[in-house]
Amino acid sequence: MxxxxxxxxxxxxxxxxxxxxxxxxxxxxxxxxxxxxxxxxxxxxxxxxxxxxxxxxxxxxxxxxxxxxxxxxxxxxxxxxxxxxxxxxxxxxxxxxxxxxxxxxxxxxxxxxxxxxxxxxxxxxxxxxxxxxxxxxxxxxxxxxxxxxxxxxxxxxxxxxxxxxxxxxxxxxxxxxxxxxxxxxxxxxxxxxxxxxxxxxxxxxxxxxxxxxxxxxxxxxxxxxxxxxxxxxIGSPSMNFLDGVVDGGKVRIPALGGGPVDTGVALPPDGHKVVVGLRPQHLAVAPGPSDIVLDIRERLGGVSYDYLDTPQGERLIVETRDDAVIDEGTPVVVTFDATQALFFDVDTERRLR
CATH class of the missing domain: 3.40.50.300 (P-loop containing nucleotide triphosphate hydrolases)
Structure with a gap:
């Protein structure tokens, strides 16, 4: 060889x-x-x-x-x-x-x-x-x-x-x-x-x-x-990328609401923007009062992919593996596993570690 x-x-x-x-x-x-x-x-x-x-x-x-x-x-x-x-x-x-x-x-x-x-x-x-x-x-x-x-x-x-x-x-x-x-x-x-x-x-x-x-x-x-x-x-479907803002040494994600999340990485000063990466399997959806709407559900049998539109114009893909049916056009609340989130510099696109 x-x-x-x-x-x-x-x-x-x-x-x-x-x-x-x-x-x-x-x-x-x-x-x-x-x-x-x-x-x-x-x-x-x-x-x-x-x-x-x-x-x-x-x-x-x-x-x-x-x-x-x-x-x-x-x-x-x-x-x-x-x-x-x-x-x-x-x-x-x-x-x-x-x-x-x-x-x-x-x-x-x-x-x-x-x-x-x-x-x-x-x-x-x-x-x-x-x-x-x-x-x-x-x-x-x-x-x-x-x-x-x-x-x-x-x-x-x-x-x-x-x-x-x-x-x-x-x-x-x-x-x-x-x-x-x-x-x-x-x-x-x-x-x-x-x-x-x-x-x-x-x-x-x-x-x-x-x-x-x-x-x-x-x-x-x-x-x-x-x-x-x-x-x-790398990864299919591809990773979701959302705008984030450094707030009190944490990151707030406007599209998903809620309070700032711990990152465990070195961040720029408060007020600076970062990019937050979340893979589809690290997000979950449920019907509820929200500005985020389920646009399309792609059913593949054992797994489905929900395509969501946020008020900020960002597109989210969420992987689901349950039988719950959410009608297209329904407002949904999105939750996520913050420990799985990745963070990137806005300008260089390098990973923040």
């Missing part, structure tokens, strides 16, 4: 910098996910590791080798793209073994490697089929199999599930997680879907505008975000 390191990596397209001096260590056998909104630089960063984009500055190491200026074919990586890119006239077995055949590997070696990849991916019954006879999930497994037979040091996935429907995405997430567990290879995976990041990753790298916002395990980022961006990006 082989780790990957990036040292002050920069990427510019002409005068425009899109990756700004990134330092990152990915350990041997680690499943690392790059996540962030569209345009944050995650795919560009992955393509730089692959050698498909030239590094403007900085160094990239795969294991002990400096691969910054090495041809993609010599880097020991295999990449799985969003599009399957299968040859329609070839069978599954021929598609998976094509790269080895082009490199002059013996037929018995190709058969052995294809058989092992098909076993891992449960494709044994499809080896003689052509891509048009496969489902989207099966085609993506063939594309992954084509990467496996190469025996790479590092697997790179560029939003491989984006073209699949919701049910297939769940199935393929499980397949990829199982694949990583079985072969133990270093994997770098790009997605804009934070649910994929949370369910697959050993380590998540949250990117914004070509910079790393935070690196950590899924639960570290969820429970202990460094800033408002990470807090809002």
């Amino acid at each position: 082989t780790g990957v390191s990036l040292d002050n990596v920069v990427k510019k397209f002409g005068p425009i910098a899109v990756i700004h001096g990134i330092d990152l260590r990915i350990e041997d056998g680690e499943f690392c996910v790059f996540v962030g909104p569209s345009g944050c630089g995650k795919s560009t960063l992955l393509r730089m590791v692959a050698g498909l984009e030239k590094t403007t500055a900085g160094k990239i190491h795969i294991g002990a080798r400096d691969v910054t200026d090495i041809d993609p074919a010599e880097r020991g990586v295999a990449m799985v793209f969003q599009t399957y890119a299968l040859y329609p006239h070839m069978t599954v077995a021929e598609n998976m073994g094509f790269g080895l055949r082009m490199n002059g590997h013996p037929k018995d070696v190709i058969r052995s490697k294809v058989a092992e990849a098909s076993r891992i991916l449960k494709l044994d019954n499809y080896l003689d089929r052509k891509p048009k006879a496969l489902s989207g999930g099966q085609r993506q497994r063939v594309a992954i199999g084509r990467a496996i037979v190469r025996g790479p040091e590092v697997f790179l996935f560029d939003e491989p599930l984006s073209n699949l429907d919701a049910e297939l995405r769940v199935d393929m997430r499980i397949e990829i997680a199982r694949l990583h567990k079985e072969i133990g290879a270093t994997m770098i995976y790009v997605t804009h879907d934070q649910v994929e990041a949370m369910t697959l990753a050993d380590k998540i790298v949250v990117l914004r505008a070509g910079r790393i916002e935070q690196v950590g395990t899924p639960m570290q980022l969820y429970a202990d975000p460094d800033n408002r961006f990470v807090a809002g990006f």
Whole structure:
């Protein structure tokens, strides 16, 4: 197994910098996910590791080798793209073994490697089929199999599930997680879907505008975000953010009424504004005299999400797990678990600790 390191990596397209001096260590056998909104630089960063984009500055190491200026074919990586890119006239077995055949590997070696990849991916019954006879999930497994037979040091996935429907995405997430567990290879995976990041990753790298916002395990980022961006990006539904005012060394939240709450963090002086973050499961609603109105209830079976409008124009999402029915348009009283609240600086958006 082989780790990957990036040292002050920069990427510019002409005068425009899109990756700004990134330092990152990915350990041997680690499943690392790059996540962030569209345009944050995650795919560009992955393509730089692959050698498909030239590094403007900085160094990239795969294991002990400096691969910054090495041809993609010599880097020991295999990449799985969003599009399957299968040859329609070839069978599954021929598609998976094509790269080895082009490199002059013996037929018995190709058969052995294809058989092992098909076993891992449960494709044994499809080896003689052509891509048009496969489902989207099966085609993506063939594309992954084509990467496996190469025996790479590092697997790179560029939003491989984006073209699949919701049910297939769940199935393929499980397949990829199982694949990583079985072969133990270093994997770098790009997605804009934070649910994929949370369910697959050993380590998540949250990117914004070509910079790393935070690196950590899924639960570290969820429970202990460094800033408002990470807090809002990680978690589904996303965290609620409300205006707060420092009052007597505590924080008052005008939208929710009630007295100021203890924070346990260092606050700015009285009268200063802060941002209060509350996850949907840390809020509760009940009918009562209030200026807050239940706008929409989204029922998902075992859980429901209430969407509320406050007089200040803020939108709240509340997770509920009871059978109580509150009609849409009903005024509701909102209570919350103050011990679970997070607080952020208004200007820097950094977490107050």
